[in-house]
Amino acid sequence: MPELPEAETMARELGAVLPGRRIASVPHVRRDMVHGDPRPLSSLLPGRRIRDVYRRAKRVVLTLTGGVELVFRLGMSGRLELVEPTVPIPRHAHLRLRIAGPDAQELRLIDPRRFGGVWCLTGSRRHKGKRLGPVGVEPLSVTPAVFRRLLDRHRPIKSLLMDQTILAGLGNIYTDESLHAAGLHPLTPAATLTRDEADRLLRAIRSTLRRAIRLAGSTISDYRRITGKPGSFQKVHRVYGRVGLPCRRCGTPIERIVVIGRSTFFCPSCQPEPTP
Numbered sequence: 001m002p003e004l005p006e007a008e009t010m011a012r013e014l015g016a017v018l019p020g021r022r023i024a025s026v027p028h029v030r031r032d033m034v035h036g037d038p039r040p041l042s043s044l045l046p047g048r049r050i051r052d053v054y055r056r057a058k059r060v061v062l063t064l065t066g067g068v069e070l071v072f073r074l075g076m077s078g079r080l081e082l083v084e085p086t087v088p089i090p091r092h093a094h095l096r097l098r099i100a101g102p103d104a105q106e107l108r109l110i111d112p113r114r115f116g117g118v119w120c121l122t123g124s125r126r127h128k129g130k131r132l133g134p135v136g137v138e139p140l141s142v143t144p145a146v147f148r149r150l151l152d153r154h155r156p157i158k159s160l161l162m163d164q165t166i167l168a169g170l171g172n173i174y175t176d177e178s179l180h181a182a183g184l185h186p187l188t189p190a191a192t193l194t195r196d197e198a199d200r201l202l203r204a205i206r207s208t209l210r211r212a213i214r215l216a217g218s219t220i221s222d223y224r225r226i227t228g229k230p231g232s233f234q235k236v237h238r239v240y241g242r243v244g245l246p247c248r249r250c251g252t253p254i255e256r257i258v259v260i261g262r263s264t265f266f267c268p269s270c271q272p273e274p275t276p
Helices: 005-013 144-150 157-161 172-182 195-214
Strands: 023-030 034-037 050-056 059-064 068-071 079-083 091-098 105-110 117-121 255-259 262-266
Touching: 005 050, 005 059, 005 079, 005 195, 144 195, 157 172, 172 195, 172 262
Parallel strands: 034 117
Antiparallel strands: 023 091, 050 059, 059 068, 068 117, 079 105, 091 105, 255 262
16 A cells, blocks of 8 residues: 555655646546546546646645645555556556646556545535545654654554554554564554653654655555656565565564554564553
């Protein structure tokens, strides 16, 4: 599943080339993947220019002229690619936007499992955020004081960190990697963290996310950068997906448990189980 670093990578790469360019046409759209404004994208989007591209939580947002926003929710397997129109169209390309210019390109949403989608948001309040749901604070900008208040809940720390209504952008990969960096067991009750532990965890989350962004995210299955190239952070994972392999810090074999239905990887030496 694309998480914050993967969405940030796509947003930055698109933001470097798309602002100022015009949408010429919408050659293909799968209607059940589009939400929000009921007007067809094929009539609503052509002629509009892209003003900005940014990330919010795990989503990539295109701001267009005329007060229109396209919000791409990537779900379990979604990704965006920007290619020449002559590049063969993948089987699971559910939206294609033709970008005008002497070097015409297509922006494609590819999503094999179809858990994501596109939200077309206009000025009408009844469409704003429809079915997108609330999102929590951004881990790269939240203050330590606010972060500590978020932890005042009696639930496992991994469960809390993955709750998108509390903290936006963390999924299975970066939660496990951050908890290892902070030396915290995934089942540690969030409310029991000391001030020093909470501050250490926030630093670990930020350093993990920033390094992952520098390495263009983790390519494990479907995720690719907008050019089709893979990310590199999976090469330096410390715990995620490494069950039975030695911890890169202490050499102890990595273990796997299930937390909130998700495979969870940790080092039993670096991340000791909390005492009752």
